[in-house]
Amino acid sequence: MSKSIWMVSGAAVSLVLFMGLMLAEAPRAQPPEDPSAIVMSRCTKCHNTKRICDNLDKKDVEEWTQTIEKMVSRGAAVAPEDIPALAEYLAGMESGSKPVCR
Ligand code: HEC
Numbered sequence: 078m079s080k081s082i083w084m085v086s087g088a089a090v091s092l093v094l095f096m097g098l099m100l101a102e103a104p105r106a107q108p109p110e111d112p113s114a115i116v117m118s119r120c121t122k123c124h125n126t127k128r129i130c131d132n133l134d135k136k137d138v139e140e141w142t143q144t145i146e147k148m149v150s151r152g153a154a155v156a157p158e159d160i161p162a163l164a165e166y167l168a169g170m171e172s173g174s175k176p177v178c179r
Pocket residue numbers: 116119120121122123124128129132144145148149151152153154155
């Protein structure tokens with residue numbers, strides 16, 4: 078009797094540990110995301126892309142990096158390793174470019 082309780086709780090503990098590992102590994106296991114997909118999905122949570130559109134052609138890579146870091150500190154779900162590609166993508170866009178501007 079007591080033996081089976083130990084087995085059940087042991088299994089439950091392993092399951093929790095396993096799920097914790099899966100959650101911790103999940104973001105790294107994914108292939109790098111397309112910067113435009115990141116912008117369109119993560120940068121539209123608090124404001125629409127007009128705010129970004131208005132700044133195209135006004136910021137260089139350095140300034141976009143700072144802007145993105147500011148947004149991340151506010152809660153934007155952008156992984157630190159995606160910031161350089163994102164900053165370059167935004168800095169390289171001409172004003173009025175889709176999909177950020179419509
Ligand atoms: C957690 C909410 C939130 C998310 C997510 C978010 N922003 Fe913002 N953003 C704000 C707020 C609030 C402001 C207005 C205050 C300000 O200007 O700092 C703002 C303003 C801006 C501005 C105009 C001001 C400036 O500094 O140029 C730009 C550009 C911008 N966001 C870009 C982005 C980008 C790019 C992303 C995705 C990486 C993003 N935002 C995601 C909250 C967010």
